Amino acid sequence: MKTQVLEAIGETELKCSAEVNAAFAANDRIKYYLTLLQMAASRCDNPDQPAGTLRRERLACGIDDPGLDDIAAGSRRENGKYRLPGWVHIRDRITQDLRLMAAPVLPERDRSGPRGTFSERLESLLNTLPPGDDDLINANLIAAVTHAGRGADDSIHQIVMDLHKALNAMQKELAQEQIDGAAVYHIDEADRSVIAAFMAGLNRTAPLKFNHPGLGTTATRSGSKLVIQNDIGTTDAHVLVIHIENLNVELTYTDVHPERVEFLREMLKPFAVIWERDQTRQTDNLASGEAFRLAIGRFEAKDREQLLTYVDFLGSRLVFLIDWNRARKQLRGFLNDKQRFELLAWAAKEDIGHRGFLEAGGPRLINQAIEETAGSAMHFGDRLCDVLGNDAALDFVRFVFQSATQALRDHQSSGLLRDRIRAELQAHFSSEGKRLLELAREHAGIIFDIASLVRDGIRGTSARADPNSYAKLAKRARSFEHDADQLLMTSREAVQRRPEYTALFRIVERADDAADELEEVAFLLELLMNSHPDGEARDALGILADLLVEAAQEWIKALSHSVHVDPGSTAGTHEDASDFLTAVDQVFELEHQADDAERALTHAAVQQAGDFRQLHLYTAMAHSLEAASDALKWASLTARDYVLGKVLGG
DSSP, X not given: OHHHHHHHTTOGGGHHHXXXXXXXXXXXXXXXXXXXXXXXXXXXXXXXXXOOOOHHHHHHTTOOOGGGGGHHHHOEEETTEEEOTTHHHHHHHHHHHHHHHHTTTTTTTOOOOTTOOHHHHHHHHHHHSOOOGGGEXXXXXXXHHHSOOOTTOOOHHHHHHHHHHHHHHHHHHHOOEEETTEEEOSOOTTHHHHHHHHHHHHHHHGGXXXXXXXXXXXXXXXXXXXXXXXXXXXXXXXXXXXXXXXTEEEEEEEESOHHHHHHHHHHTTTSOOEEOOOEEEEOTTSGGGOEEEEEEEEEEOSSHHHHHHHHHHHHHHGGGGTTHHHHHHHTTTTSOHHHHHHHHHHHHHTTOOSHHHHHTTTHHHHHHHHHHXXXXXXXXXXXXXXXXXXXXXXXHHHHHHHHHHHHHHTTOOHHHHHHHHHHHHHHHHHTHHHHHHHHHHHHHHHHHHHHHHHHHHHHTOSTTSOHHHXXXXXXXXXXXXXXXXXXXXXXXXXXXXXXXXHHHHHHHHHHHHHHHHHHHHHHHHHHHHTTOOOHHHHHHXXXXXXXHHHHHHHHHHHHHHHHTOXXXXXXXXXXXXXXXXXXXXXXXXXXXXXHHHHHHHHHHHHHHOSSHHHHHHHHHHHHHHHHHHHHHHHHHHHHHHHIIIIISOO
């Protein structure tokens, strides 16, 4: 419980108020369980009536157990008894929450009354809860548990009501007043503006938690410090305490998830918060002794205005910590680890949050859209980011987050939300062809880089050139060629999922031969340099290299225009198609010129090569450059057939 966590980190002045807050939360859960039992009993007595669900009420009181939603539907009468699936679990939860609810009242409020002391009543009533072997319970016992006692009768329901009255009296004594929703007591006049600033930020974003409980705030004074405590959500060890003295703010944050601690640090980066090294604490009352992380961050404001700005911002960030780890886990099937953190950081920065996504259905929203639109594009076990690509998948899930939050805030129908998500995903899947063309264009840029390296290296050959520079040139070319191979593999993986785009893989596959041949020329150039090339043969080699650079430029132009060719759009499609075909034609023309340039180089090399070794190098380089030109020609032909046939031809 949060009270044990507060005690473990030394915040004893907040313990009493935390116990009362925890008791009120337990009261909400008990009322849910009693209502669930009444609904289940009604289902047993009226099996022909449709079974209801209390999902919204369950979520509102912070119970994360979807299995409870099916209990009423699964209940039935057997031989005069009720069979309630999960009764033993419900009985244990009622027992636990009743003790938690009574904790602040006992023993200081445990006065005798017409029904005896709370202690006596509590133990007596807990003993009346039926054991429920095999989930079978006498029908009259459910009524005995859930009815409000009259006269000499007592019940679980009645003691809950009596404890609630006692807790209300305690809270009135503790909290002298409310400031914008914060329960405050024993504060100074100067504290009011700080509390108000914190609550202004908190209340500005608090609606983004939707039906989730949490964000209860208590403020008091401990010596010279104002202390503000927020319970954030329902997780036991999830607590935030702020100590404010003059312009200094010390934030103490506890969490069982170190990733969420890091997320808080990321959110507070706009301010110069200095963080101490995290500590690990443990309390036996927390999840069977589970350890929690303690983080302390200090901020020193330069003036009162900056102090108020900081606490306002801090308050506004807390809603984004609720269910953060749950959201991160539920995004595993769609994004990689880095993307999930980036997405949640973006959602917080944009004041969108992730609770809307979870409230509207979470991963089910995306999985339904995938089932309806993906077709053969996705197979079991595929992640969305691996199919759409990292950037496209991240953009899509951002759209889902934004749409879910908007739909809930504007009270739009769930059907409209699903249709919007489906349409957006369909657009992403339909744009797979463009994504692969973009990948081909990126690959073409690498070919241009290698061709430029080779051309510049050839133009720089002389007796005075540094031989080491050509070793570096060859190494850079090899690195570029490796990058090109990675893009080729990415393209191959994509078309394995979408066979209808095999032609686009063929484009990159054929163009990749040009990258291989140019890298080979870069390697041979280092050897040629050692033979001191000169004269017409070296010049002819330079002319051939110039043609390859020009062909690579035209190849980039062709792919750049192909991306924008869209028969469904009237804007610019005709012009882009025309420019695409012009660039392809230029690649063809440059290939013819490269054939002639290769022959000229061969003639010059035979006539002027200094020795057989140099002749071999000239010949090999001429062959590779011409082969690179030929590869670009065939890639261009494949691209032309795709655009004319698949894109423009429908």
